[in-house]
Amino acid sequence: MPIRHLTADAVRTAEHAAGDLLANGTLMRRASGGVAATVIEELRRTGGCYGRHVGLVVGAGDNGGDALYAAAALARRGVRCVAVLLAPQRAHPAGLTAFRASGGRVVAELPAGLDVVLDGVVGIGGRGPLRPAAAAVFAALVPADQGGPIVVAVDVPSGVDADTGQVHDPAVRADITVTFGVRRLAHLLAGPQCGRVRLVDIGIDTSGADEVDTLWELTDAEVGRMWPVPGPSDDKYSQGVVGVIAGSARYPGAAILASGAAVTATSGMTRFVGSAAADVVSHHPEVVAVARYADAGRVQAWAVGPGMGTDDDALALLGEILATDLPVLVDADGLTLLAAHPELVADRAAPTLLTPHAGEFARLTGADVGSDRLGAVRGLARDWRVTVLLKGRITLVADPTGTVLGNDAGSSWAATAGAGDVLTGIAGGLLAAGLSPQLAGAAAARVHARAAARAARGAPIGAADLLAEVRDAVRDVRAGLGQWSR
Ligand SMILES: NC(=O)C1=CN([C@@H]2O[C@H](COP(=O)(O)OP(=O)(O)OC[C@H]3O[C@@H](n4cnc5c(N)ncnc54)[C@H](O)[C@@H]3O)[C@@H](O)[C@H]2O)[C@@H](O)CC1
Numbered sequence: 001m002p003i004r005h006l007t008a009d010a011v012r013t014a015e016h017a018a019g020d021l022l023a024n025g026t027l028m029r030r031a032s033g034g035v036a037a038t039v040i041e042e043l044r045r046t047g048g049c050y051g052r053h054v055g056l057v058v059g060a061g062d063n064g065g066d067a068l069y070a071a072a073a074l075a076r077r078g079v080r081c082v083a084v085l086l087a088p089q090r091a092h093p094a095g096l097t098a099f100r101a102s103g104g105r106v107v108a109e110l111p112a113g114l115d116v117v118l119d120g121v122v123g124i125g126g127r128g129p130l131r132p133a134a135a136a137v138f139a140a141l142v143p144a145d146q147g148g149p150i151v152v153a154v155d156v157p158s159g160v161d162a163d164t165g166q167v168h169d170p171a172v173r174a175d176i177t178v179t180f181g182v183r184r185l186a187h188l189l190a191g192p193q194c195g196r197v198r199l200v201d202i203g204i205d206t207s208g209a210d211e212v213d214t215l216w217e218l219t220d221a222e223v224g225r226m227w228p229v230p231g232p233s234d235d236k237y238s239q240g241v242v243g244v245i246a247g248s249a250r251y252p253g254a255a256i257l258a259s260g261a262a263v264t265a266t267s268g269m270t271r272f273v274g275s276a277a278a279d280v281v282s283h284h285p286e287v288v289a290v291a292r293y294a295d296a297g298r299v300q301a302w303a304v305g306p307g308m309g310t311d312d313d314a315l316a317l318l319g320e321i322l323a324t325d326l327p328v329l330v331d332a333d334g335l336t337l338l339a340a341h342p343e344l345v346a347d348r349a350a351p352t353l354l355t356p357h358a359g360e361f362a363r364l365t366g367a368d369v370g371s372d373r374l375g376a377v378r379g380l381a382r383d384w385r386v387t388v389l390l391k392g393r394i395t396l397v398a399d400p401t402g403t404v405l406g407n408d409a410g411s412s413w414a415a416t417a418g419a420g421d422v423l424t425g426i427a428g429g430l431l432a433a434g435l436s437p438q439l440a441g442a443a444a445a446r447v448h449a450r451a452a453a454r455a456a457r458g459a460p461i462g463a464a465d466l467l468a469e470v471r472d473a474v475r476d477v478r479a480g481l482g483q484w485s486r
């Protein structure tokens with residue numbers, strides 16, 4: 001089962017349903033216990049609990065209550081806890097009583113030399129940026145990698161919108177985020193701002209949540225299991241032949257990268273159509289490359305667009321491809337053409353995957369992606385009745401029914417020229433092998449991100465370096481699977 005992320009409303013619905021069955025305060029006790037356990041683990045890892053220093057920043061809601069109860073538990077283990085109350089009159093009363101009773105002290109500002117700072121300003125009830133008093137407390141902290149305290153966010157880093165993942169300015173940047181029952185949308189959409197996300201089981205049931213409230217993330221094992229590999233009865237045709245249309249004789253790079261990626265991602269056969277056919281073959285001799293579409297031969301899916309140009313010939317070719325009943329991936333120049341000719345996909349019944357970056361997305365819709373990337377990608381997929389993969393550090397793949405798969409690349413090394421051409425080749429290969437556009441897009445994004453991280457190992461890379469690591473990235477996600485698993 002992919003990892004589920006939910007909206008704040010859906011979280012609240014599940015909490016209320018569980019809360020009705022439990023004694024008052026049980027959920028908060030479990031939540032704060034999880035926060036305390038996380039801090040204890042962190043303190044133990046760095047020398048032990050007794051005599052260590054933890055600071056809290058406490059807002060007006062239950063998020064502050066979680067922080068106060070967690071600190072009360074820490075204080076009982078000999079941790080010295082101090083709290084800044086941003087709204088002293090409205091701080092969670094029972095939490096504050098527990099905090100004081102176990103030796104916690106309220107202070108006007110956080111002292112230097114803290115080991116951990118708990119962000120209990122706001123959780124899923126937060127709106128907008130950190131207000132000035134909270135912003136000043138966090139601005140004064142030395143970052144953890146420069147010897148400052150580890151910042152542990154309770155539920156979500158304050159100033160990060162729990163539903164859209166919008167990182168307001170200012171917002172807390174957490175090293176660790178501890179959340180409860182189910183991950184919130186922001187934990188994927190704003191992954192880099194949340195640090196390591198730790199999920200605490202508080203006994204709520206989220207299995208009935210609606211798809212519109214949900215964002216899914218595949219596990220590596222799931223990507224590994226769906227990766228197409230040849231079985232005992234396969235030949236070069238039976239595994240799905242992909243056709244790549246990219247680049248030009250003048251600009252062969254996109255052609256070489258996209259067709260190379262298709263070769264690397266799956267077994268079987270890659271065909272290529274375009275004026276860069278000779279360049280493609282000189283780099284990848286296994287590609288069956290021709291100059292004209294009429295000579296292409298049969299394929300099970302097309303990946304079209306990178307560097308193909310936007311002239312009338314390119315438009316005519318794109319139209320021919322989209323008029324087939326084969327799965328088609330459209331990227332780059334193909335998307336620029338589609339933005340001016342949306343009628344080319346209007347009546348398409350066959351699987352269709354568009355892979356825009358933010359600029360191409362704006363061309364397709366006439367509006368910027370904006371701060372709600374999830375809502376935006378869902379809207380385009382629904383309105384155009386196609387699957388849309390919106391590129392970025394966090395890749396989102398929406399199908400027309402509203403199901404969305406997300407992938408956090410974990411690093412931004414893939415933000416380099418030509419990396420998109422590689423993604424096109426990988427996803428095209430998966431489409432030809434029979435994966436749905438959504439799974440092809442999401443699985444390709446995962447392997448692409450892994451390949452980028454493998455290639456980089458701390459230094460900038462080019463797209464050819466990324467391509468060279470795709471095979472090992474596939475091995476990574478398939479590690480541990482049986483030989484003939486398919
Ligand atoms: N409801 C439940 O059953 C559970 C709730 N839990 C905790 O409760 C949290 C939600 O609590 P609340 O609904 O009280 O909401 P929060 O504690 O997230 O914040 C709401 C309060 O903050 C104020 N506020 C909003 N934006 C602000 C900003 N930018 N700066 C300063 N103040 C701002 C609001 O006016 C309101 O008073 C969760 O995130 C979680 O930490 C957990 O204890 C688990 C169980």
Ligand SMILES: [K+]
Nearest residue numbers: 119122154156
């Ligand atoms: K918080």
